[in-house]
Amino acid sequence: MSSILIVDDEKDIRELIGDILRDEGFTVRLAGNSDDCMSEINAEPPALMILDIWLKDSRMDGIDILKSVKRDNPDVPVVIISGHGNIEIAVAAIKQGAYDFIEKPFNIDQLMVVVTRAMETSRLRRENADLRRRDTTSSDMLGGSPAFKALKAQLEKVTKSNGRVMLTGPAGSGKEMAARFIHSHSNRAAGPFISVSAATIEPERLEEVLFGRETSERGVEKGLLEQAHGGIVYLDEVADMPLGSQSKILRVLTEQQFTRFGGSDKVRVDLRVISSTTRDLRQEITKGAFRQELYDRLNVVPISVPSLEDRREDIPELARHFIEMFHRSQGLPNRGLSSESEAMLQTMQWPGNIRQLRNVIERVLILGDSAGAIEGRELPGQEAPESSGGRMILGGVVATLPLREAREVFEREYLLTQINRFSGNISRTAGFVGMERSALHRKLKSLGVVSSGKGTLADDEDDE
DSSP: OOEEEEEOSOHHHHHHHHHHHHHTTOEEEEESSHHHHHHHHHHSOOSEEEEESOOTTOSSOHHHHHHHHHHHOTTSOEEEEETTOOHHHHHHHHHTTOSEEEESSOOHHHHHHHHHHHHHHHHHHHHHHHHHHHHHHOSOOOOOSHHHHHHHHHHHHHTTSOOOEEEEOOTTSSHHHHHHHHHHTSTTTTSOEEEEEGGGSOGGGHHHHHHOEEETTTEEEOOHHHHTTTSEEEEEOGGGSOHHHHHHHHHHHHHSEEEOBTOOSEEEOOOEEEEEESSOHHHHHHTTSSOHHHHHHHOSEEEEOOOGGGGGGGHHHHHHHHHHHHHHHHOOOOOOBOHHHHHHHHHSOOTTHHHHHHHHHHHHHHHSOSSSOBOGGGSTTOOOOBOTTSOBOOOGGGGGSOHHHHHHHHHHHHHHHHHHHTTTBHHHHHHHHTOOHHHHHHHHHHTTOOBOSSSBOBOOGGGO
16 A cells, blocks of 8 residues: 555546656556556555546546545545536535545646645554554453463464454453454454444444434544444444344345445445354343344354453452553552452452452552552452451351361361462462362362362363
8 A cells, every 4th residue: 555546537647647756756556547446446555546537438437436435445545636627526525535636737846745745644544543553452461371371262263364253251351352352463453443332322323323324414424334444343242232223234244335324325344343242142032132143143253251250360460460551541659469469359259350350450559558569458348357356256157156167167168269269270279278289189078179160170280
């Protein structure tokens, strides 16, 4: 996308412009009619187009070509030239998205000024798009737990294709981050990543937001699908999409084209679709709330994103990442984590998953001490249940049990907590609690513990 495409039915004019631009160091391609023009564009989109508005012996005139280019290659600036120019034509061209309008016979200096500015505008747009993409994808996925490694292995496989991916998992587990990982490591990384949240768009406006609209007052307003052309559209929580919109999305997936709200022209798009949901879509299909055909189209490659409970080993690393992130973005204290706070974070309940962990870290940095490592007492709901004399206060059934039975209840819950914390890895659990692995195995057997509830216990060193 480094050449300039010159389209003019007059051979002398297009060759003259071509010679001028070559002398200035530009790479030039020439076309004398609309068919040659579209062939050149389809072969490789140019960095800039200089387009005659009147083309003899062509199926399309300059305005038609301009509409097609701005629809399919919106980042390509188009400079319109015409020997029959007037203010009405100029206004029409600018309204359809032309960068500028030059009337024949043109001044060479004027032409070079317009071309130079248009090329600079194109370059700045590409750089700004690159910066926005880097900003949204700079935080790579973090973790080292078995559940996370399995997820990342699956994601890396699907980056090599254009297949549609359905991400499932609880709210806040990082489904959008997984989608962004696919985008940033795929052959569409240079294209846009557009996130569409059906839950936050009013149902009566969903089609307008997705497909865009055309009005006589405001012209063409591109929808989110058109903005995602050449990249990835992420459909977040597709179960919230109205049934009527589902059928139209299904048509887009099938035909890769649609009509804007209030318009009549077909808009072609090149999209890869990644969707996500927290619900069981098969149940939604049974209830009649989700279309079977759309499910089949979206669910080509299903990937389950684990909850934070399933990857507790990753919590300290994620917490430190959020601390550093808030330090850079908000100037909050760049604090460490004490061993006590790490253990507490790993054993806390996280119904809100990674999103909840992020919120907890932000709250602690805002309200906590400004220096030193974060201590366990600063975490929400972790105030020590002690009396003024430093004794732990027992409650519930435990307080009514004989000593031996109470000790067994404590040991069982304590060891299960540590096993879950280390994702079922016996070696790490034994190292933390200060027992030999064989002794820990015997203790677990005596307590009737055979599984962490999240899978088979692992005691090989290779699992560490």
